[in-house]
Amino acid sequence: MMELTKSILETFGIENVDSAKDGEEGFTKFCKHNYDLVIADWMMKPMDGISLTRRIRNDQLSPNQFVPVILVTGFSEKRRVIQARDAGVTEFLVKPFNARDLYRRIAQIIERPRQFVRSEDFFGPDRRRKRKTAYTGPMRRENDTEGGQKNMKEFTDTLLTAEEFRDPNAERSST
Amino acid sequence: MQHYNQTPKRKAEFIVPPNHLKEKVGTGGVSDDILEKAQALLENNTVDFQPLADMYLNSLMKGIEVSKDSNASDDNEYLISTMLYPAMQLKANGGMFHYPLVTDIADRLIQFLEVIDEPDLESIEIVLAFHTTMRAVVQGKIKGQGGDHGRELLKALNKACIRYFEKPVA
Numbered sequence: 001m002m003e004l005t006k007s008i009l010e011t012f013g014i015e016n017v018d019s020a021k022d023g024e025e026g027f028t029k030f031c032k033h034n035y036d037l038v039i040a041d042w043m044m045k046p047m048d049g050i051s052l053t054r055r056i057r058n059d060q061l062s063p064n065q066f067v068p069v070i071l072v073t074g075f076s077e078k079r080r081v082i083q084a085r086d087a088g089v090t091e092f093l094v095k096p097f098n099a100r101d102l103y104r105r106i107a108q109i110i111e112r113p114r115q116f117v118r119s120e121d122f123f124g125p126d127r128r129r130k131r132k133t134a135y136t137g138p139m140r141r142e143n144d145t146e147g148g149q150k151n152m153k154e155f156t157d158t159l160l161t162a163e164e165f166r167d168p169n170a171e172r173s174s175t
Numbered sequence: 176m177q178h179y180n181q182t183p184k185r186k187a188e189f190i191v192p193p194n195h196l197k198e199k200v201g202t203g204g205v206s207d208d209i210l211e212k213a214q215a216l217l218e219n220n221t222v223d224f225q226p227l228a229d230m231y232l233n234s235l236m237k238g239i240e241v242s243k244d245s246n247a248s249d250d251n252e253y254l255i256s257t258m259l260y261p262a263m264q265l266k267a268n269g270g271m272f273h274y275p276l277v278t279d280i281a282d283r284l285i286q287f288l289e290v291i292d293e294p295d296l297e298s299i300e301i302v303l304a305f306h307t308t309m310r311a312v313v314q315g316k317i318k319g320q321g322g323d324h325g326r327e328l329l330k331a332l333n334k335a336c337i338r339y340f341e342k343p344v345a
Contacts, residue, residue: 001267001268001271004216004217004220004222004271007213007216008213008216008217011209011212011213011216012205012209012213013205013209036195036196036199037196043260043263043264066190066192066193068196073263073267074263074264074265074266074267074268074281074285075263075285076282077285077286077289079289095266095267095268095270095271096266096267096268096269096270096271096275096278097271098214098217099210099213099214099216099217100210100214102213103204103205103210103213107204109196110194110196110197110200111197113192113194113197115189115190115191115192116189116190116191116192117187117188117189117190118187118188118190119185119186119187119188120185120186121185126189
């Protein structure tokens, strides 16, 4: 599986692909070589992909806490995705995957990188990916009032603009 | 939306890290030809799935036996994980090595294991049925989806899961 993934990455033109047998070795190698991208399997022993991600994000030895991490796993249940997201994973890739799936994750990381959030109990890529859409979850961040409402206003403004576009005579119900 | 039970608001600092990867790769993506070439690597791989599948099926059987021999004081989450993790590997690797039917069966098994509260005798019997079916698929070298027979197998396993959840609460 690891060899197959390496071959795919090399076909994409990624020149230096290194591998490790588990999270412990992976972290040691990461500290030494400071890779641009980490692809980790959830299921590794003794250190799994979730623990590896936590170390990359929070360990003082980590040379780059912002490095993108793609977590590859057979799990696809929502609670697993949330667990991975809360550990600081950047992208989640469900196995079995095809070449295009892997490419999309890499392209996403390069073309639409996520800002990072540091709070009392979390450090990692912003878990609210769609920042331009109306966020309806709990407002837990101190600056949510401003940012959240701004995003919400932008979203509703867009909808109203679209409405006006369809019917130029339509009156705005709110401003 | 009101959130009466939400925790107090916390300070959050936002950081935009430098995009080193973008600096390295520049603009433009990978062509369809390259994507097809990469996909061909996956589709034409000749890795024999059987030894890998045997390893995970044996591991699943161990989990079944451990769960069967457990007593009330044992940690249910741990017991379920002894079956869940090999099932996850079977799901993950089946489709990568030309056995998508194993992936489909293991996927259904994972969904079952993710929602049961405890590995009681009835649920262990169902896991055993999944194990027997996947073993038969691998030994019979049923590559691909297995046609009508594959669909029937999945349907039967699904029905067994539904029956389990429909049983009257003791």
